Amino acid sequence: MKILDNGMCSISSIKVNGYREGKYGVAIIYHENTTAVGVYTTNKVYAAPIDITRKHLENGNISAVIINSGNANCYTREDGIKRGLELAQVAADYLNIPLEDIAVASTGVIGRQMPLDILKPIAEESLKNLGNSRENITLAEKAIMTTDTVPKECAVESKLEDGTVFKVGGFCKGSGMIAPNMGTMLGFVATDLELPSDVLQKALKKAVKKSFNMVVVDGDESTNDTVLLLSTNDVKGNYDSNFQEALDYVCMSLAKQIAKDGEGAEKFLEVTCDGAKTEDDAITVSKSVVSSSLVKTAVAGADPNWGRIISAMGYSGVEFNPDIVSISIADKQNECVIVDKGTVKTYEQPEKLEFAEEIMKSEDIFITVNLHDGDCSATAYGCDLTYEYVRINAEYTT
Amino acid sequence: MKILDNGMCSISSIKVNGYREGKYGVAIIYHENTTAVGVYTTNKVYAAPIDITRKHLENGNISAVIINSGNANCYTREDGIKRGLELAQVAADYLNIPLEDIAVASTGVIGRQMPLDILKPIAEESLKNLGNSRENITLAEKAIMTTDTVPKECAVESKLEDGTVFKVGGFCKGSGMIAPNMGTMLGFVATDLELPSDVLQKALKKAVKKSFNMVVVDGDESTNDTVLLLSTNDVKGNYDSNFQEALDYVCMSLAKQIAKDGEGAEKFLEVTCDGAKTEDDAITVSKSVVSSSLVKTAVAGADPNWGRIISAMGYSGVEFNPDIVSISIADKQNECVIVDKGTVKTYEQPEKLEFAEEIMKSEDIFITVNLHDGDCSATAYGCDLTYEYVRINAEYTT
Numbered sequence: 120m121k122i123l124d125n126g127m128c129s130i131s132s133i134k135v136n137g138y139r140e141g142k143y144g145v146a147i148i149y150h151e152n153t154t155a156v157g158v159y160t161t162n163k164v165y166a167a168p169i170d171i172t173r174k175h176l177e178n179g180n181i182s183a184v185i186i187n188s189g190n191a192n193c194y195t196r197e198d199g200i201k202r203g204l205e206l207a208q209v210a211a212d213y214l215n216i217p218l219e220d221i222a223v224a225s226t227g228v229i230g231r232q233m234p235l236d237i238l239k240p241i242a243e244e245s246l247k248n249l250g251n252s253r254e255n256i257t258l259a260e261k262a263i264m265t266t267d268t269v270p271k272e273c274a275v276e277s278k279l280e281d282g283t284v285f286k287v288g289g290f291c292k293g294s295g296m297i298a299p300n301m302g303t304m305l306g307f308v309a310t311d312l313e314l315p316s317d318v319l320q321k322a323l324k325k326a327v328k329k330s331f332n333m334v335v336v337d338g339d340e341s342t343n344d345t346v347l348l349l350s351t352n353d354v355k356g357n358y359d360s361n362f363q364e365a366l367d368y369v370c371m372s373l374a375k376q377i378a379k380d381g382e383g384a385e386k387f388l389e390v391t392c393d394g395a396k397t398e399d400d401a402i403t404v405s406k407s408v409v410s411s412s413l414v415k416t417a418v419a420g421a422d423p424n425w426g427r428i429i430s431a432m433g434y435s436g437v438e439f440n441p442d443i444v445s446i447s448i449a450d451k452q453n454e455c456v457i458v459d460k461g462t463v464k465t466y467e468q469p470e471k472l473e474f475a476e477e478i479m480k481s482e483d484i485f486i487t488v489n490l491h492d493g494d495c496s497a498t499a500y501g502c503d504l505t506y507e508y509v510r511i512n513a514e515y516t517t
Numbered sequence: 518m519k520i521l522d523n524g525m526c527s528i529s530s531i532k533v534n535g536y537r538e539g540k541y542g543v544a545i546i547y548h549e550n551t552t553a554v555g556v557y558t559t560n561k562v563y564a565a566p567i568d569i570t571r572k573h574l575e576n577g578n579i580s581a582v583i584i585n586s587g588n589a590n591c592y593t594r595e596d597g598i599k600r601g602l603e604l605a606q607v608a609a610d611y612l613n614i615p616l617e618d619i620a621v622a623s624t625g626v627i628g629r630q631m632p633l634d635i636l637k638p639i640a641e642e643s644l645k646n647l648g649n650s651r652e653n654i655t656l657a658e659k660a661i662m663t664t665d666t667v668p669k670e671c672a673v674e675s676k677l678e679d680g681t682v683f684k685v686g687g688f689c690k691g692s693g694m695i696a697p698n699m700g701t702m703l704g705f706v707a708t709d710l711e712l713p714s715d716v717l718q719k720a721l722k723k724a725v726k727k728s729f730n731m732v733v734v735d736g737d738e739s740t741n742d743t744v745l746l747l748s749t750n751d752v753k754g755n756y757d758s759n760f761q762e763a764l765d766y767v768c769m770s771l772a773k774q775i776a777k778d779g780e781g782a783e784k785f786l787e788v789t790c791d792g793a794k795t796e797d798d799a800i801t802v803s804k805s806v807v808s809s810s811l812v813k814t815a816v817a818g819a820d821p822n823w824g825r826i827i828s829a830m831g832y833s834g835v836e837f838n839p840d841i842v843s844i845s846i847a848d849k850q851n852e853c854v855i856v857d858k859g860t861v862k863t864y865e866q867p868e869k870l871e872f873a874e875e876i877m878k879s880e881d882i883f884i885t886v887n888l889h890d891g892d893c894s895a896t897a898y899g900c901d902l903t904y905e906y907v908r909i910n911a912e913y914t915t
Contacts (some may be wrong), residue, residue, distance in 0.1 A: 164831030164839045194827055194861070196840065229824025230861060342828050412810075426627025429592055430740050433562030441562045442594065463592070463628060 120365060126272030127288040128256040130311050132351050136255050137262025138245035142227070143189035143234075144262035145242040147210060148307060149249055153349040155181045155222060156320040158327050160344035166229075167192045167199030169345060171207070172222040179316040182220040184307060184347060185210045186263050187238055188292070190227040191303065193342040202233040209239050213246040224345045226265055226292060226303040256290065263292045263305060267380055273372035277365040283356040285312040287365045291346075293334075293377040304331060306346040306373055312362060313352035322358065322366055323348040330370035333406070333499045334378050346370075374500055381502030387483045388418050388501040394489040400437045401497035407435035408486060408499070415504035418484050423448055423475035425457045432488060445489040450481030460491060518763060524670030525686040526654040528709045530749050534653050535660025536643035540625070541587035541632075542660035543640040545608060546705060547647055551747040553579045553620060554718040556725050558742035564627075565590045565597030567743060569605070570620040577714040580618040582705060582745060583608045584661050585636055586690070588625040589701065591740040600631040607637050611644040622743045624663055624690060624701040654688065661690045661703060665778055671770035675763040681754040683710040685763045689744075691732075691775035702729060704744035704771055710760060711750040720756065720764055721746040728768035731804070731897045732776050744768075772898055779900030785881045786816050786899045792887040798835045799895035805833035806884060806897070813902035816882050821846055821873035823855045830886060843887040848879030858889060 123129035127148070137146035155176055159169050175181060185207050192199050207221045225233075245262065249255070260270030274288030289308030314322070327346055348366075356362075379387045390409040395401035408414055411431035417424040425446050433441065446458040455475045457464055465472045478484070521527040525546070535544040553574055557567050573579060583605050590597050605619045623631075643660065647653070658668030672686030687706030712720070725744055746764075754760075777785045788807040793799035806812055809829035815822040823844050831839065844856040853873045855862055863870045876882070 162828065162831040163833075163835075163837065164827050191824070194824060194839065196859070228822075229828060230863075231824075232864065342831060424626075426589070426592060426629075426740075429562050430560065430627060433560040433740060435561075437561075439561065441592065461594070465628075466630065 120368060121276045123274035123276055123286065123288065125253050126256045126260065126274050126290050127307065127309050128251045128253065129274040129276070129288045130286050130309055130351060131251055132311070132353055133309055134249040134251055134255070135259040136245050136249045137259035138241050139188070139262045140241055143237050143241055144187065144264070145238060145245045146186045146259040146262040147245050147249060148184040148259070148349070149182065149214060150349065150351050151182045151216070152180050153182065153309070153351055154179055154314065154316050154319060155347060155349045156316055156323055157222070157345060157347045158323060160341060162342050164194065164342050166225060166343045167195055167203045168223040168225045168343065170200055171203050172224065172345065175219050175222055180220065181222050182216045183210055183214055184222045184224065185242065186224045186305060188226050188263050188265050190225060190231060190233045190238070191229045191343050192225040192233050193229040195232050198232060202235055205235055206233065206238055206242060209242045210246060213243070222347060224305050224343070226263065226305055226343055229342060260290045265292065265294070267292050267294045269380055271373055271376040271380065273369045275365050275368055277361055279356050279361050280359045281356070283354060285310060285354050285356060285362065285365070287369045289369050289373055291373040291377065294380045303341040303343040304377060305343070306331060306370070308346070308366070308369055309349040309351060310366070311351050311353040312356050313354060314350055314358055318358045319348055319350060322363055325363060326366045326370040329367060330374035333402070333497070334374045334501065378500035378502050383505040384502030385505055386418055386503040388415070388486070388503060389484070389498060390486045390501070391496060391498045392488050392490065393496045394491045394493060395495040395497070396493035398495045398497060401495045403437050404432050404435050404488065404490070405497045405499035407431045408488065409501035412504055415501065418479065419503035419505050421476065421479040423457065423472060423479050428486060428488065439490045439492055443491045445491065447487045448475050448478055449485040449487070450478045451483055453478055518766065519674045521672040521674055521684065521686065523651050524654045524658065524672050524688050525705065525707050526649045526651065527672040527674070527686045528684050528707055528749060529649055530709070530751055531707055532647040532649055532653070533657040534643050534647045535657035536639050537586070537660045538639055541635050541639055542585065542662070543636060543643045544584045544657040544660040545643050545647060546582040546657070546747070547580065547612060548747065548749050549580045549614070550578050551580065551707070551749055552577055552712065552714050552717060553745060553747045554714050554721055555620070555743060555745045556721060558739060560740050562592065562740050564623060564741045565593055565601045566621040566623045566741065568598055569601050570622065570743065573617050573620055578618065579620050580614045581608055581612055582620045582622065583640065584622045584703060586624050586661050586663050588623060588629060588631045588636070589627045589741050590623040590631050591627040593630050596630060600633055603633055604631065604636055604640060607640045608644060611641070620745060622703050622741070624661065624703055624741055627740060658688045663690065663692070665690050665692045667778055669771055669774040669778065671767045673763050673766055675759055677754050677759050678757045679754070681752060683708060683752050683754060683760065683763070685767045687767050687771055689771040689775065692778045701739040701741040702775060703741070704729060704768070706744070706764070706767055707747045707749065708764070709749050709751040710754050711752060712748055712756055716756045717746055717748060720761055723761060724764045724768040727765060728772035731800070731895070732772045732899065776898035776900050781903040782900030783903055784816055784901040786813070786884070786901060787882070787896060788884045788899070789894060789896045790886050790888065791894045792889045792891060793893040793895070794891035796893045796895060799893045801835050802830055802833050802886065802888070803895045803897035805829045806886065807899035810902055813899065816877065817901035817903050819874065819877040821855065821870060821877050826884060826886065837888045837890055841889045843889065845885045846873050846876055847883040847885070848876045849881055851876055
């Protein structure tokens with residue numbers, strides 16, 4: 120697998136662009152007749168763009184995606200659908216494609232009608248300079264940012280088992296993962312490999328489960344969360360595990376970038392649960408620890424407070440025997456085993472606590488817990504909780 | 518129902534006292550042969566004092582409670598039970614009562630052995646001056662505080678339906694309710710009404726469900742959470758709804774005091790869900806809103822961002838129709854209906870948003886949502902999320 124430099128534009132038949140003015144932006148992805156599948160928020164309150172995109176993806180093909188930032192177009196009722204379609208119509212007219220061939224996605228403030236007088240001219244500007252350059256993809260990535268501080272992309276080239284070369288490339292926005300019931304996550308991934316939509320759908324669900332869904336805690340989803348996977352159908356071939364691996368890699372890279380760019384975050388936090396009876400147990404435990412506000416503030420304060428880790432494991436709801444678990448804290452270089460099969464190492468060796476304190480000062484923190492109760496694992500991604508998070512969210516709509 | 522001034526010491530046969538040195542404190546409650554019942558954390562990882570107290574309450578009677586702050590005595594294995602009992606033995610010796618007649622509770626840092634060299638002398642100091650005065654109960658309340666900024670108590674006098682006068686009085690500690698998977702909540706409530714332990718247990722469960730459990734979100738419980746209810750058996754009488762009402766009142770008052778004293782909190786937040794199909798639905802929705810970090814930061818920033826309220830309702834997991842819900846924001850004087858049966862009032866009357874902004878500046882914020890889907894209600898208690906919360910928790914163990 121080879122990492123590519125141009126994100127989604129590594130696939131040469133795709134054209135993209137973005138344009139933004141202040142807090143409003145519009146990005147366009149354009150390729151005639153892509154096979155397209157999506158996964159969406161499970162929030163009972165979901166936004167108008169999700170209604171529109173679900174409907175337009177029903178026949179399996181689209182030719183463009185229009186994404187706006189600055190307004191979520193959520194809780195806007197019939198008028199929301201109307202305005203969402205009206206913005207999409209700008210792209211349909213310019214590209215001369217049917218309105219039904221356009222998918223839409225929105226991110227921003229909930230409960231306000233879309234300001235089309237602002238967004239339509241921005242969409243027109245974005246459409247004018249569609250292209251496949253490094254600059255185009257950067258503009259698209261930046262146009263959809265809200266509280267994100269950096270654009271997020273990943274692209275790889277890989278080979279199927281039969282040697283066929285294919286590419287997968289994507290970009291996303293998302294930030295603010297404290298609870299994490301936070302900001303909307305939007306992800307757009309494309310591949311040049313021709314695959315039927317049911318195969319794409321299954322592959323995307325698998326990849327999302329171990330990537331984006333490991334940043335966003337179950338149920339705690341925004342009203343607008345959307346991940347789309349498009350195939351340009353340029354390369355003939357059959358799905359195999361190498362394709363899944365490449366798709367997983369891109370989605371996990373994007374998900375980790377979201378975690379690292381958590382609102383106000385200064386540190387990246389990765390929590391792995393090993394030795395669980397089932398994968399679901401491993402997912403639940405790792406997410407419970409990564410999303411604990413007490414663990415997150417401890418990471419912010421470089422405090423190796425493993426009591427908060429075991430407490431978060433305990434209230435996850437998963438059954439396990441606390442007397443046989445192991446807990447370790449690591450950075451990229453060093454690892455410190457704090458609890459070894461129920462034995463607290465820092466009781467016998469107090470110098471271990473100092474070692475753990477040193478590790479906790481690093482920028483990337485890796486917590487591993489082992490339930491010693493099976494052979495299933497899962498990894499969840501998060502960040503620390505800082506003053507800055509509170510500032511960003513106390514002032515968001517003003 | 519009459520509010521009494523001396524907390525638990527309003528019941529004259531009870532003796533209490535407290536003593537603290539730095540971050541360590543010990544409180545004692547003493548009354549021979551009280552009928553005692555308890556409810557405890559459901560965290561799979563629970564502390565040694567819970568093991569001890571559960572066991573000592575098995576025969577239904579105790580004569581004293583010893584509570585320490587500064588160390589949770591959690592994840593301390595057999596040694597934890599041993600040390601917990603050794604601290605209780607100090608009280609048993611002094612009071613000349615069997616060790617099995619003492620309940621224990623602890624709050625503080627998890628995963629460190631109890632420093633008995635520090636706690637035993639503090640316990641002895643506390644025991645020396647047991648009494649029933651205003652000063653005694655204040656010392657007890659202060660001895661069990663951790664990040665609490667104020668002692669918390671409530672006592673009432675009421676009458677059974679047959680005219681029998683009885684009292685209920687209690688105190689508690691607890692703070693830090695952001696997720697709220699936070700600090701330990703300990704509550705101690707006494708009554709002079711003689712009731713069998715099964716009746717007391719049922720009454721306590723009922724009261725805790727609508728009070729302490731509405732501050733702490735399901736499953737997100739500390740390893741040490743404990744609420745004990747003691748009866749001195751001074752007054753003969755039978756359980757009726759007036760007793761339940763008095764017990765509910767005391768527990769709800771204590772729970773609200775915990776919410777108000779949330780770590781770093783500057784504002785009190787109360788969320789009521791009306792019109793739910795079941796009580797459980799109402800509980801789930803109101804807790805989901807009160808514990809949303811985005812709602813909490815919006816309250817901190819006096820931002821009437823109702824989009825975050827509907828989003829938190831949406832990811833609660835409860836089925837409802839977003840198009841018919843109502844949402845209002847109020848303080849003690851004024852109420853602003855923002856969404857009325859699905860109609861967003863601020864679209865038609867933008868001045869409503871300014872009114873809501875004014876309300877959000879108040880110290881006590883009341884959010885009411887109505888699902889218009891039944892006649893069940895529930896109220897959850899919380900606080901805003903501030904910079905100060907992050908500071909407190911980033912530095913807790915240092």
